[in-house]
Amino acid sequence: MTVTVVGAGIVGCAIAYELAARGADVRLIDPRGAGQGASRASAGMLAPRIEGHSVALLQLGLASLDLYDNFVARVVADSQRRVEYRRTGTLQVALTDDEARRLEEQHHALTRAAVAHSWLDAAAVRRLEPSLTDAVVAGLLIPGHGYVGVATLISALSDAAGRLGASLSSTEVREVSSASGGVRIDTSDGALTSDVVVLAAGSWSGGIPMGSTPSPPVRPVRGQLLQLRFERPPLSHVVWGGLGYLVPWEDGRLLVGATVEDVGFDEGVTIDGLQQLLACAQTLLPAAESARCDGARAGLRPATPDELPIIGASSTMPGVYYATGHYRNGVLLAPLTAVMIAELVLDGRERAESVLVQPARFGL
Ligand SMILES: Cc1cc2nc3c(=O)[nH]c(=O)nc-3n(C[C@H](O)[C@H](O)[C@H](O)COP(=O)(O)OP(=O)(O)OC[C@H]3O[C@@H](n4cnc5c(N)ncnc54)[C@H](O)[C@@H]3O)c2cc1C
Known part of the structure; x- marks a missing residue:
């Protein structure tokens, strides 16, 4: 079966890898090459208990986090590349009594749900992370969370997909339409046909004409991220505070994120954004x-109206599948998205999570 994946961000690369690993003949298309969209700016945090703002998103995030160990191990084995991936936990900190009260509510909710975590007073936070400000009054440690170095994961995914026979072409997809015996893809380099097309073009997914099918309702939400460097890691956990978060890498790099801005398709870094990130750090x-x-760096998070991704088969165009709209969690949700699309395309099988992310809810 020939499958064309439109967009080589973390989502498109994960899908291309998963399909190629299961024997599909995969072509990945992106005018910018792999990992140059939102994924390039991502902090790579894997923190569904913090980012899962709805029951559905939490369910998706937990299911994908469960797949992560095995996913990374397979990609490393198939690519022979190193991926920075650690489940060292997240530490949320409160700097005011109000923030501490909100964190304590979260602690009680986690206790009721029997989720492993620790509620820490100021002294315990200081023992755990001595470099943090003395202004911390309380903390919440969730040890199951972690992070992945997104650039290393994307390189490994595209290498592994290539070794399994997938190709990456640097052209732009201009239109997708139905054709006899497949799907037609018009690109800046000419027309192609494919048995299946997977639309994974992130924030740009709504700009690719798809015959009479409406465009996916995905809009860009800019996020800026600052990268600092220390001689040795100043922290041992991902830290979340009121103004943002800090992600410490093994080599002393520290990511500081992130802004949330409605500025259309502007991928620029601004003084305002940098000031906000410096204040956080x-x-x-x-x-x-x-x-x-x-x-x-800055990236455009692909947001949908209900802040849930769109994953599944088109209800109007045979052979067309969507994997877009992952908003703030595309890195976390990449393994689950890839498995869902691969099982659906190759075996016609729908996972339990499919009902949460159906394209048909937007008439697609
Ligand atoms: C600052 C910041 C921090 C973040 N932190 C986290 C985090 O900690 N954890 C997490 O899980 N998520 C995080 N996210 C969100 C995450 O980065 C996104 O959800 C994810 O990158 C979306 O991946 P994607 O592959 O769908 O889109 P993208 O990475 O944007 O890829 C889409 C690709 O489609 C290509 N494309 C566009 N038009 C066409 C066309 N016509 N033809 C072919 N290709 C096309 C683009 O060139 C692009 O490469 C963060 C995002 C930002 C901005």
């Missing part, structure tokens, strides 16, 4: 003042 981690600045 300096408030939580006083030592940030003497860190090196490694640069900043």
Whole structure:
């Protein structure tokens, strides 16, 4: 079976890999190459208990996190590349009594749900992370969370997919339409046909004409991210505070995120954004003042009206599948999305989570 995946972000690369690993003949298309959209700016946090703002999103996030260990192990084996991936936990900190009260409510909810976590007073937070500001009054540690180095994962995914026979072409898809015996894809390099097309073009998914089918309702939400460098890691956990979060890498790099901005398709980094991120870093981690600045980047999170992704078969165009709209959780949800699409395309099998993300809810 020939499958064309439109868009080589984390979602498209994960799908291409999973399909190629199961024997499909995969072509991945992206004018910018692999991982240059929103995925390039991502902090790579795997934290469904923090980011799962609805019951459905939490269910999706937990299901995908469960797949992560095995997913990374397979990709590393198939690519022979190193991927930075650690389940060192998240530490949410409160700097005010109000924040502490909200965190304590979360602690009670986690206790009721029998989720492994620890509620920490100020002294315990200081023992765990001595570099954090003295202003911390309480903390909540969730040890099952983690992070992945997104650039390393995307390189490994595209290498592994390539070794399994997939190709990556740097052209732009201009239109997708029905054709006899398959799906037609018009690109900047000419027309192709394929048995199946998977639309995984992130924030740009709504801009690709699809015959008479409406465009997916995906809009861009910009996020800016700052990268600092220390001689050695200043923290041992991902830290969340009121103004943002800090993700420490093994080599001393520290990601500081992130802004949330409605500015259309502008992928620029701004002074305003940098000021917000610097304030976050300096408030939580006083030592940030003497860190090196490694640069900043911005990406467009693909948001849908209900903030849930769109994953599944088109109800109007045979052979067309959607994997888009992952908003703030595309990295976390990549393994689950890839398995859902691969099982659906190759075996016609729907996982339990499919009902939460049906394209038909938007008339697609
Ligand atoms: C600052 C920031 C921090 C984030 N932190 C996290 C986090 O900690 N954890 C997490 O899980 N998520 C996080 N996210 C969200 C995550 O990055 C996104 O959900 C994810 O990257 C979406 O992946 P994608 O592959 O759908 O889109 P993208 O990475 O945007 O990829 C879409 C691709 O489609 C291509 N494309 C566009 N038009 C066409 C066309 N016509 N033809 C062919 N290709 C096309 C683009 O070039 C692009 O490469 C963060 C996002 C930002 C911005």
